[in-house]
Amino acid sequence: MIKKGYIKDNRSFNVPYIPGENYTFYINFDKPISDPDFADFVLQIRRGDELVVDNAATLQRHFIRNISYNIYCEFIFPAIPEGCYQFVIYDKVKQIEKCRSNSIECTNDPFGVLAKVEYRNKSDLYEFQYESNVFHNIFSLPIFQVDLQFETDRKQYRNVSDRRIRNLRSFRDKVITAELYWLDDDAHEAASAMFMHSDIKFNGTYYEPKGAYEIETVVLLNIAKGRIELYVAATGSTLNVLVWSQDGFNIVSQNGFNMIQIR
Amino acid sequence: MQLNKNNFLRWEGSFNEASFTAEAVNDDLQTDTKVKEVTLQPLANDISTYGIDYSTFEITQQVNTDKPASWNPINGNLTIFLPEGVQPGVLNLRYRWEDLNQNLSNEATIAVTVIARATGWRVHPPSFVCVMEGGVRTGYSRYNSLQRYYLDDSTTVSPLETKGNDAGDPDYVAPVLDHANCPVTEYVSHNLSFSPDGYESACQMLFPASSYYTSKDQPYLTYGVTLASNQALTLPAADGWYGNLAQAFRVASGTIIEVRQCNFIP
Numbered sequence: 001m002i003k004k005g006y007i008k009d010n011r012s013f014n015v016p017y018i019p020g021e022n023y024t025f026y027i028n029f030d031k032p033i034s035d036p037d038f039a040d041f042v043l044q045i046r047r048g049d050e051l052v053v054d055n056a057a058t059l060q061r062h063f064i065r066n067i068s069y070n071i072y073c074e075f076i077f078p079a080i081p082e083g084c085y086q087f088v089i090y091d092k093v094k095q096i097e098k099c100r101s102n103s104i105e106c107t108n109d110p111f112g113v114l115a116k117v118e119y120r121n122k123s124d125l126y127e128f129q130y131e132s133n134v135f136h137n138i139f140s141l142p143i144f145q146v147d148l149q150f151e152t153d154r155k156q157y158r159n160v161s162d163r164r165i166r167n168l169r170s171f172r173d174k175v176i177t178a179e180l181y182w183l184d185d186d187a188h189e190a191a192s193a194m195f196m197h198s199d200i201k202f203n204g205t206y207y208e209p210k211g212a213y214e215i216e217t218v219v220l221l222n223i224a225k226g227r228i229e230l231y232v233a234a235t236g237s238t239l240n241v242l243v244w245s246q247d248g249f250n251i252v253s254q255n256g257f258n259m260i261q262i263r
Numbered sequence: 264m265q266l267n268k269n270n271f272l273r274w275e276g277s278f279n280e281a282s283f284t285a286e287a288v289n290d291d292l293q294t295d296t297k298v299k300e301v302t303l304q305p306l307a308n309d310i311s312t313y314g315i316d317y318s319t320f321e322i323t324q325q326v327n328t329d330k331p332a333s334w335n336p337i338n339g340n341l342t343i344f345l346p347e348g349v350q351p352g353v354l355n356l357r358y359r360w361e362d363l364n365q366n367l368s369n370e371a372t373i374a375v376t377v378i379a380r381a382t383g384w385r386v387h388p389p390s391f392v393c394v395m396e397g398g399v400r401t402g403y404s405r406y407n408s409l410q411r412y413y414l415d416d417s418t419t420v421s422p423l424e425t426k427g428n429d430a431g432d433p434d435y436v437a438p439v440l441d442h443a444n445c446p447v448t449e450y451v452s453h454n455l456s457f458s459p460d461g462y463e464s465a466c467q468m469l470f471p472a473s474s475y476y477t478s479k480d481q482p483y484l485t486y487g488v489t490l491a492s493n494q495a496l497t498l499p500a501a502d503g504w505y506g507n508l509a510q511a512f513r514v515a516s517g518t519i520i521e522v523r524q525c526n527f528i529p
Contacts, residue, residue, distance in 0.1 A: 015271045025272045030265075031365055035278035065363035066313040067281055087272065099266060099276025126269040139271050186273055193269035 008220045013187035014105035019079040024138040028127035032068035040093040114140040118201040147177035180226040206233040283312035285362045287371030295380045302342045313362040324357035351379045384409040384434035393445030404441035
């Protein structure tokens with residue numbers, strides 16, 4: 001891999017966690033593992049070699065093929081002092097560390113910069129085996145809406161008899177521009193992968209990517225903003241409802257932003 | 264070692280692997296030069312702890328590059344197409360696979376032994392002849408030569424191979440009695456009348472040509488004698504015969520006989 005030049009600030013992105021919040025993670029191993037000692041594994045939170053939480057959550061196996069599996073976890077982040085830590089999967093019998101995550105940051109989010117992110121896909125994606133389970137990735141990410149626009153697609157005609165404009169078809173989308181703050185390359189890769197998922201929810205609202213995920217690189221920094229345009233989609237899988245009005249049938253999304261009018 | 268990517272939580276470390284076997288076992292099969300393709304299930308005897316992922320079957324060495332072997336991941340059948348004009352010998356195909364845990368197997372060899380088709384010798388029809396003795400048919404037929412043929416489908420080997428059908432040859436085919444195709448030359452073997460008065464009168468036709476005959480093996484009456492053309496036959500005075508003379512005339516040697524009774528005046 002080509003080395004990055006001009007880096008003066010080598011900070012990396014720490015995955016933020018808020019104590020008391022529920023989270024999940026799924027280790028999408030490049031190749032599912034078959035370690036027979038899974039029953040002895042515990043999830044620890046460590047600061048370097050210092051053990052902070054010994055049994056932070058129950059690890060679970062998602063069997064992929066025969067006895068090979070991925071590991072996932074649903075947990076409430078424990079109340080520990082703010083700071084940087086790492087998740088560690090530890091074999092408590094053999095007393096060896098099996099693997100360690102990148103840096104995570106315990107924060108109480110005093111400025112409210114974090115949004116709760118849930119995403120999954122309808123089919124297997126990036127080694128996430130979604131088809132055979134109902135797992136949702138749940139994280140907190142520093143993401144903000146920085147712009148709002150409306151896109152409309154309308155076909156009209158003027159009625160000869162009363163000279164009024166009539167809509168043959170009218171469709172409106174709410175499009176936001178969202179920015180993710182100070183992600184390193186690996187985190188940008190994860191964000192890019194996240195926006196490839198079919199079901200993405202920020203703070204309970206579904207969004208659908210409109211365009212590509214873009215990185216606003218600053219050559220002196222190891223971290224950068226990420227930017228993407230998102231459609232604000234209807235909540236849940238029932239995207240639209242059918243409404244009768246005096247102008248005909250209207251297919252209106254549940255959030256009221258999209259409309260198809262059929263006369 | 265980095266364990267994953269495309270994830271906000273990235274993990275590094277290593278895990279143990281459960282012990283497993285992913286062994287592709289060699290196969291041997293035999294066919295002959297007539298066969299164009301052979302089908303087998305190469306994975307049937309292979310060994311896998313996790314089970315074989317049939318979709319990962321990979322041929323690393325083909326037998327026939329012009330027409331590569333065909334793999335059916337549904338039923339596990341592998342069809343190997345033999346090269347055009349294949350000669351006796353051994354052809355090797357090599358393959359491997361991944362198990363359901365993505366463990367790669369060793370490479371196994373399928374040895375296809377091609378053998379020559381079994382052949383034998385049989386009579387060569389164009390060499391059919393009737394067995395003759397003294398210029399006349401004996402009732403037997405034989406073949407002067409033999410041809411090589413395939414035992415599996417009785418077709419003649421091409422190009423034609425022949426050899427003499429000689430007594431003493433292990434493939435010798437002896438003559439057979441064959442009245443249908445080689446009737447014996449007619450013999451005089453009928454009751455000749457005679458005149459006790461003993462002087463010759465005008466001969467009269469007793470039997471038309473080819474009316475009566477039999478073989479040496481099945482004499483019609485007492486006598487079965489081969490006559491040469493225009494040979495006079497004197498029947499001995501035996502078996503109630505009285506030494507009367509009959510004359511028989513062979514009109515065409517060995518084939519048609521006229522028998523006349525001639526009365527003699529003693």
